[in-house]
Amino acid sequence: MGVHVDVTSLLKTSLVAAVVGVLSHLGYFIRGEHHMQSARYLAVFLIAPAILFVTLVRLADNASYIDVAKTTAVATLSYFTALVTSILTYRVFFHPLRRFPGPFSYRLSKLVHVASLVEHSRNFEQAEQLRQKYGDIVRVGPNELTIFTPEGLEAISGVGSKCTKAGCDLPTHEKRRKVWDRAFSAK
Template sequence: MSFFSLQMSNLLTGGPTDAQIFLSLALLGLASHMFFIRHRNVDRLVGIGFMPYLYVQFGLWLLLSIRSDPIKSGIFLWLANAAFYAPLFASISVYRLFFHPLKPFPGPSMARLTTWWGVNRLAMGEQRYQLHDELHRQYGKLVRIAPNYLSINSQEAVAIIYGPGTKCEKSNTFYGLRDAKSLQLEAEFTKHRARRPAWDKALSAKSMYIRHETKTSDLKYSLEAD
């Protein structure tokens, strides 16, 4: 059994070989994309999770280095990460380029791969609206600005997206990250539909008429009393 397998045998029973370890990590990377990442917007989590990722890797390196050579432990972790992330990123790239539902829409090539493609331009001082305006001039009314995002510059689309009966559900972060949400700020259809009946009853034409009559009577009584 090789050194790397002996490293893992300290943590796992059975002493798998190097090939078995790296193949398992590669399959895990593919499965992570197919069953978890594919239908989620994970690009923005990269910046948030980078430092915790480094801490975890450092902890694993310390754990392996307790009984083994630190340099060889570092090499093992590097190969293990490569075995996991190389198939993961390859699968993400192939899916976003060739099989994604937004594939038919035009846009910059890098925008099909990652949300971070325009960060350097924004970092140089360019405003987001200026960037989007440039893209619409180049590609038309519908532009794919990120793997899971479209920028739409069309008057006709307003009623389709925001009108009654729309099937376009807003992102959970559309109104910002808030624990308590009013009915107007509730983006999820199911939660909005469950809360709306009470408001429909309170704000119906009949209820508003009765309330108006009550307020008018109160005002008339108050004026007569004066």
């Protein structure tokens, strides 16, 4: 008969996991662009609870599998709840783009915009509707603006711009650029 996990232990586990969730957002996920690695993150997030379960089974000699499963479930749920809450709170209240107008749901996730395109499938028409409703600069994702004015290009790409481009793999960029250079040349 194993030692049962008590409520105090589960509360401590929940608190620690929630703090780790918030810290992982503030220390890692808040920086850079992570959408290109979503498959990798999904794999890690699916495998991590299994690793935690196996680790707890090995560390807790007297615990039953059910108690370890409870602890693993509480830790996993607390981590993800805190991580998602931290991300959404940041996107709505603290993100540098928070003052730009746009549909509220677009601030939370790019998936909302993508899902709306499944219905309409004509992004340019939807973009025009957003421009009419919100103006020449519209927030269309958590980290994305659509700019409808020619001055926007100068502000983003012009001399003295404080905008930065996403990091890229330089050899891959050079290879792709050669293809595009040929496509737009006079030859």
